[in-house]
Each structure stands twice: as structure tokens, then as C-alpha cells.
Amino acid sequence: MSALALLGGPRTRHAPFPPYPVIGEAERRAVLEVLDEGRLSTFIASPGAQFLGGHRIRQFEQEFGEFHGARFAVAFNSATAALHAAVIGCGIAPGEEVIVPPYTFTSTATCALMHGAIPVFADVDEETFCLDPKALEAVISPRARAVIPVHLFGQPALMDELQQVARRHRLRVIEDCAQAPAATYKGTRVGVLGDCGVFSFQETKNLMTGEGGMLVTNDASIAEIARLVRNHGEAAVSPGEARSYKAEILGWNYRMTEFEAALGRCQLRQLPEQNRARQRLAAHLTRALGGLPGLRVPPLREGCEHVYYVYPLLYDASVWGIPRARFLEAVGAEGIPISGGYVKPLYLSPLYQERRAWAFRAYRGDVSYAEGICPVAERLHRETMLLIAVVRPPATEDDMDDIAAAIWKVWEHRKELT
Numbered sequence: 182m183s184a185l186a187l188l189g190g191p192r193t194r195h196a197p198f199p200p201y202p203v204i205g206e207a208e209r210r211a212v213l214e215v216l217d218e219g220r221l222s223t224f225i226a227s228p229g230a231q232f233l234g235g236h237r238i239r240q241f242e243q244e245f246g247e248f249h250g251a252r253f254a255v256a257f258n259s260a261t262a263a264l265h266a267a268v269i270g271c272g273i274a275p276g277e278e279v280i281v282p283p284y285t286f287t288s289t290a291t292c293a294l295m296h297g298a299i300p301v302f303a304d305v306d307e308e309t310f311c312l313d314p315k316a317l318e319a320v321i322s323p324r325a326r327a328v329i330p331v332h333l334f335g336q337p338a339l340m341d342e343l344q345q346v347a348r349r350h351r352l353r354v355i356e357d358c359a360q361a362p363a364a365t366y367k368g369t370r371v372g373v374l375g376d377c378g379v380f381s382f383q384e385t386k387n388l389m390t391g392e393g394g395m396l397v398t399n400d401a402s403i404a405e406i407a408r409l410v411r412n413h414g415e416a417a418v419s420p421g422e423a424r425s426y427k428a429e430i431l432g433w434n435y436r437m438t439e440f441e442a443a444l445g446r447c448q449l450r451q452l453p454e455q456n457r458a459r460q461r462l463a464a465h466l467t468r469a470l471g472g473l474p475g476l477r478v479p480p481l482r483e484g485c486e487h488v489y490y491v492y493p494l495l496y497d498a499s500v501w502g503i504p505r506a507r508f509l510e511a512v513g514a515e516g517i518p519i520s521g522g523y524v525k526p527l528y529l530s531p532l533y534q535e536r537r538a539w540a541f542r543a544y545r546g547d548v549s550y551a552e553g554i555c556p557v558a559e560r561l562h563r564e565t566m567l568l569i570a571v572v573r574p575p576a577t578e579d580d581m582d583d584i585a586a587a588i589w590k591v592w593e594h595r596k597e598l599t
């Protein structure tokens with residue numbers, strides 16, 4: 182086998198991996214139709230204020246809701262906005278606690294701070310990388326009002342166990358499905374297992390509209406509050422009626438545009454096939470890495486469908502004999518995009534360490550953000566997590582073979598890296 186690229190040998194792969202997202206003809210036509218029609222948002226069109234947005238937005242909401250078997254779907258301009266609305270819709274009060282995993286994107290936790298509530302971090306489980314039900318139970322205080330499980334990297338969280346704890350302690354459950362659209366848990370698509378679910382359509386996501394988000398729920402009150410929060414808190418008006426400018430509650434401008442809705446409708450139709458393609462590529466890569474010591478491929482769980490927003494591997498430096506950083510350097514030099522760690526557990530950032538949000542001023546509890554509170558997340562970040570983002574169409578099985586070949590090559594030559 183040729184020498185490692187890091188040590189002057191030839192690279193396993195020269196060509197870049199195919200870019201994502203792919204904008205198809207259907208998306209192009211759908212966006213042009215919006216331009217031709219000339220109504221880009223329609224939330225504040227006159228005469229006759231449109232509290233519920235333009236016709237594409239409403240169609241997208243209806244289709245997204247039906248796809249999930251949810252009574253209501255409310256479109257937003259991001260998942261962060263939808264999470265904020267979910268916290269308000271679930272009736273969480275300032276000063277109350279919202280339990281979240283620390284190993285996730287920042288807004289899973291900041292959505293609580295935006296409403297004056299306090300994120301409390303509970304550790305993740307090493308199998309799924311999602312919230313650990315035992316860790317959830319251990320951090321519940323009398324101030325706890327909600328939990329936000331995250332279906333991380335496309336893998337559904339341990340929802341039955343989490344829901345049992347939530348029910349025992351009367352916690353509202355907001356699912357963060359940003360990375361797992363159409364992933365299934367025991368046959369049900371994530372998002373409708375808890376009180377409400379939130380999705381992201383940001384450009385890197387499995388279903389993308391550039392920016393965008395959606396809240397789904399079967400709870401009419403959450404849906405109603407979400408629509409108000411999205412639209413300056415102004416009350417609904419029937420089509421044709423004059424706009425009142427009367428704010429019922431504190432609201433923001435979290436509205437989606439018709440462009441995003443047009444893209445979203447196209448992307449939703451393609452989502453099942455796109456996810457199946459991700460699953461085929463992931464299965465191929467898992468087979469190609471089969472038998473490689475010191476790397477744990479993503480486990481398949483009975484009754485769950487992983488949709489591989491990214492493909493996570495666990496690295497064991499004691500088997501490889503080289504630190505993770507050295508492994509990453511060597512695989513990267515072979516022409517393979519791979520990264521380590523994902524996010525630093527959120528509580529370790531200055532926002533929490535120095536309590537840099539107004540919500541902390543009025544808080545009377547004793548939440549801890551000390552290093553060591555979530556050892557599994559800290560270890561994943563520091564030592565063991567590897568992520569490959571290109572396990573998605575338009576990449577092909579040949580691309581997966583290149584990834585596996587590079588990793589096997591580094592394995593064969595690992596002793597030269599010590």
C-alpha cells in the first residue's frame with residue numbers, strides 16, 4: 182500500500198466531494214413562479230391583512246402537517262424562531278427551567294433564555310448521542326417545566342423512556358427535530374411524539390430552503406400562540422378584514438417567505454427518497470468499514486430509522502495508538518472531509534460560564550454549568566466523536582469507497598504516525 186499522503190505519499194482522493202445542496206429544475210421553476218406572481222411574503226399584504234401568510238406558506242404547512250400526521254404546522258424563518266415560539270406556546274414562565282442536552286446546536290438551549298427561562302443541561306447517552314433519560318431524571322428540580330430532546334445527527338432520541346420521565350414530573354416535551362426530518366421512532370415520524378416538534382430548513386439540512394423552520398403539534402393552543410409569536414403578536418384577522426395593529430402578546434417577525442415555502446414544498450416531496458439515499462450510502466460505508474478496529478460505526482436500532490444528517494463514528498485512541506487529532510490530520514490529507522468533536526458542550530461557553538443573558542438576573546435556582554456535569558458529552562467532544570458530512574446524495578457509493586479506503590490506509594500505516 183502506498184505511503185500516507187500526510188507523509189508525502191499519493192492522496193487516496195483528488196476530486197472534491199460533490200457540493201450540497203442540489204437545486205433541481207422543480208425548485209428553480211417553483212421560485213420563478215413566486216417572482217412571476219410578485220407576492221413574496223403576503224403576511225402584511227393589504228387590503229385585508231393576511232395573518233396566516235401567503236398561499237404557498239399555507240400549502241406547505243398543510244402538506245408538512247399531513248406528512249407528520251399532525252393537526253397543525255406553523256412555518257417560521259428558522260428552527261431557532263420556532264423553538265422560541267415552542268417555549269412560549271408550552272407555557273413556560275421566566276425563571277423556570279428547561280432541560281436540554283449540552284451536545285447540540287446552541288439554539289436548543291438559547292430558546293429558553295430568549296424567554297427568560299433557564300437551560301439546565303443533562304448528559305447524553307453514548308449509544309444514540311441523544312439525551313439520556315437517567316441523566317434527565319437526575320437534574321429535575323421543582324423549577325423544571327420542560328425538556329427538549331434532540332434527535333441528533335438524524336438519530337431518534339430514546340423517546341419512550343424520556344416521555345415516561347417527563348410524564349412523571351409533568352414536563353412539557355419539545356422535540357428538536359432540526360437534524361432528523363422524517364426519522365422514525367417505532368414507526369412514527371419524530372416531531373409528533375412530544376407536545377410539539379421543531380424542524381430546520383437551513384441550507385445544510387436534509388430538507389432545505391436556505392433558511393426556514395416549522396413547528397408541528399396536535400395542540401391547538403400551542404399552534405395559536407406560535408402563529409401570534411411569529412407575527413408580532415397581532416391577532417388573527419379574517420381575509421378581507423382591516424388590519425387592527427393590536428398586539429395580543431409579545432411577538433416577533435419570524436415569518437417565512439413564499440420563496441422558502443415554494444422550495445420547501447418541492448423538497449418535502451423528495452424527502453423520503455433523499456433520506457433513503459442517505460441510508461443506502463450510510464449502509465455502504467458501514468459495510469466498507471466493517472471489521473476495522475477502534476472505530477464504532479453508527480448502530481442501527483430496532484424500530485428506528487436514522488436519516489444521517491451526518492454520519493458519526495466513535496474513535497478509540499487506545500486501539501489506534503494515535504490521538505484523534507493525528508488521525509484526523511492523516512485522513513484529511515488523503516482528501517477526505519472529516520471532522521472531530523462536534524460542539525463543545527454548550528454550558529462551557531462564555532454565555533453560561535459568565536451568565537451573559539438577562540434571564541439569569543431574576544433566576545433564583547442553583548443550576549450548575551461547571552465542567553464535568555456531563556462527562557459523556559465532554560468525552561465525545563474531546564476524544565471520541567468523528568463526523569463525516571458527505572454521506573448524502575449527490576455523493577455515490579464510489580465516494581463512500583474512497584472514504585473507507587482512506588481510513589483503512591491510515592489504519593495500515595498508523596504506526597508511522599506515532
Ligand SMILES: Cc1ncc(COP(=O)(O)O)c(C=O)c1O
Pocket residue numbers: 258259260261262285286288289331357359360380381382383393394
Ligand atoms: C439541533 C439543532 N437545533 C436547532 C437548530 C437551529 O436551526 P436554524 O438554523 O434553522 O435556526 C439547528 C441548526 O443547525 C440544529 O442543528
